[in-house]
Amino acid sequence: MFYIKQELPINRQIRAKEVQLIGDDGEKKGVIALEEAIEQAESKNLDLVLVAPNANPPVCKIMNYGKYKFEQAKKEKEAKKKQKVLEVKEIRVTPNIEEHDFGFKSKNARKFIEDGNKVKITVRFRGREVNNAKAGEAVLNKFIQALEEVAVVEKQPKLEGRNMFTILAKKTAN
Numbered sequence: 676m677f678y679i680k681q682e683l684p685i686n687r688q689i690r691a692k693e694v695q696l697i698g699d700d701g702e703k704k705g706v707i708a709l710e711e712a713i714e715q716a717e718s719k720n721l722d723l724v725l726v727a728p729n730a731n732p733p734v735c736k737i738m739n740y741g742k743y744k745f746e747q748a749k750k751e752k753e754a755k756k757k758q759k760v761l762e763v764k765e766i767r768v769t770p771n772i773e774e775h776d777f778g779f780k781s782k783n784a785r786k787f788i789e790d791g792n793k794v795k796i797t798v799r800f801r802g803r804e805v806n807n808a809k810a811g812e813a814v815l816n817k818f819i820q821a822l823e824e825v826a827v828v829e830k831q832p833k834l835e836g837r838n839m840f841t842i843l844a845k846k847t848a849n
Contacts, residue, residue, distance in 0.1 A: 684725040685740050686713055689733070697726075697736040706732055763842070765795045770810040777814075781821045788826045788845050797840040811839040819843070 684690075689709060696704040696712045699721055716723040716737045724743070727734035764787040766780050784794045796818050798811035815832040822843060830842040 683740075684728070685722045686716070689723065689725050689735065691725075691733045693732050694723075694725075694735040695730065695732050697734065699737040712737075759791060761791070761793065763793045763795050765797060767797045767799055768814060770798055770800060770804055770807065770814055772814055777817065777821075781818060784818065784843070785822055785825055788822065788843060791845060793829065793845075794822075794826070794843045795840055796843065797838050800837045800839070805837055808834055808839060815839065815841045 691709055693706055693708050694712050696707050696715070698704050698715075699719060704715075712735055713723050719737065721737050722740040723735050724738055724740050725733055726736050764784075766784055768776070768780060772780075784796065787794050796815060798814055800808070800811060804810070811834075812832050819826075819828055819841065825846060826843040827846050828841060829844045830840075832839055832841045
């Protein structure tokens with residue numbers, strides 16, 4: 676279930692002596708006493724909703740609050756549906772990767788980037804391979820060059836412990 680972020684005070688929850696009233700048709704009615712505004716709303720079987728509490732005097736509107744909350748929840752749900760969740764896909768390789776494996780992994784990386792995801796390419800060093808970090812950096816630079824027409828380097832190759840990684844993101848159209 677979706678809820679609007681802030682519950683608005685309605686009817687008897689409003690704590691003001693007089694309010695600026697807006698009718699159910701959107702027409703400004705002027706400044707009137709709170710009791711009179713509540714009576715007008717109840718006579719139309721609607722709610723008096725405090726829409727601008729910081730104004731002087733506070734602004735209230737006559738509306739169907741249940742319907743308003745439903746509409747807000749619907750809008751929020753639509754907005755959530757439209758947003759894209761950005762994922763970081765990881766591709767792990769070794770410093771002495773074969774040409775066929777490199778082609779396969781770079782093709783997958785290209786597909787991930789074209790789908791709008793970021794790609795983290797990690798070179799794992801095993802045993803004494805870590806002493807030759809230049810080989811790992813060369814592999815990462817080869818990936819960067821292979822994907823340069825679709826991707827841009829977001830984070831330069833960096834060694835952390837036994838892993839060296841770089842992050843690539845989709846190029847923005849200029």
